[in-house]
Amino acid sequence: METLTYIVQEFDDNQRLDKLIANRFVDFSRNQIKKMLEDKLITVNKKYEKASYNVNCGDCITIILKNPENLEIKPEKIPLDIYYEDDDLLVVNKPSNMVVHPANGNLSATLVNALLSHCNNLSKINGMLRPGIVHRIDKDTSGLLVVAKNDQIHLTLASQFKEKTVKREYLALCYGKIKHDKGTIDAPIGRDKNNRKKMKVIDGGRSSVTHFEVVERLGQYTFVKCKLETGRTHQIRVHLNYIGNPLVGDIKYGPRKVIGKNGQFLHAYILGFTHPRNNVFMEFEAPLPDYYSKFLSRCRQQSR
Numbered sequence: 001m002e003t004l005t006y007i008v009q010e011f012d013d014n015q016r017l018d019k020l021i022a023n024r025f026v027d028f029s030r031n032q033i034k035k036m037l038e039d040k041l042i043t044v045n046k047k048y049e050k051a052s053y054n055v056n057c058g059d060c061i062t063i064i065l066k067n068p069e070n071l072e073i074k075p076e077k078i079p080l081d082i083y084y085e086d087d088d089l090l091v092v093n094k095p096s097n098m099v100v101h102p103a104n105g106n107l108s109a110t111l112v113n114a115l116l117s118h119c120n121n122l123s124k125i126n127g128m129l130r131p132g133i134v135h136r137i138d139k140d141t142s143g144l145l146v147v148a149k150n151d152q153i154h155l156t157l158a159s160q161f162k163e164k165t166v167k168r169e170y171l172a173l174c175y176g177k178i179k180h181d182k183g184t185i186d187a188p189i190g191r192d193k194n195n196r197k198k199m200k201v202i203d204g205g206r207s208s209v210t211h212f213e214v215v216e217r218l219g220q221y222t223f224v225k226c227k228l229e230t231g232r233t234h235q236i237r238v239h240l241n242y243i244g245n246p247l248v249g250d251i252k253y254g255p256r257k258v259i260g261k262n263g264q265f266l267h268a269y270i271l272g273f274t275h276p277r278n279n280v281f282m283e284f285e286a287p288l289p290d291y292y293s294k295f296l297s298r299c300r301q302q303s304r
Contacts, residue, residue: 003063003064017049017061023190023205065127076116078114083284086277097139100136101136141263166272172236173299176220188207208235
């Protein structure tokens, strides 16, 4: 068995326990959360609480995970595009169509499988399914991730994400013409009540802020740079769809007819953070994948 721990933040205050878990741990369905509470696999400050319990800032929520029998995450020799590595951490450029970490029904060909083959020392903060994983990007989003090799480094990096001192910028291609050259989308995000696999801008959702800047207008598309102030699940995808400019290739939030075979045209191209060991700020930039660059070139030619 393994455990997940979450300290309730100020913006979570006074939420129902089951709602908070659903928003914070997106891998769990509503039925799973209900069953875990009934089976006493969830505690608040080491006490069992009901689903209706209203959490308080500072509460420590612990979730015990029952691992499937014979679950084994195996190292796999999958090539890694490593931008930086030392004894404490590494920065990798994840390709599109790769899941970050294993989950039930998807235990192979993930970034974690590749990492386990590359090095045998990864942080254990997030349990056996997510060794070293400090933050995530979607399967069909490409780009930069920082991975922790020990628990101390992991905690310090996680603190930087929490304090919003990590620099994260994305390149996104969306439908339509965005009129403003720059803007900020400040709209709360929560789980879509009609589709548990989707997120949505809703009243009572978690504070979510995305800054954008138009890089290029290409006929029926707009190429934008997005900077995250918060890091909610599917944040850029949800926010751009909310203003009427869904991402090209986004099978979940975009038009029914999908362009391309690599998912949404979203690339995490800049990642910057302070190295926990020497307090030096480090910034990395990854160029667009070939399929993305080629599609942009075709758009430019068509828009002339």
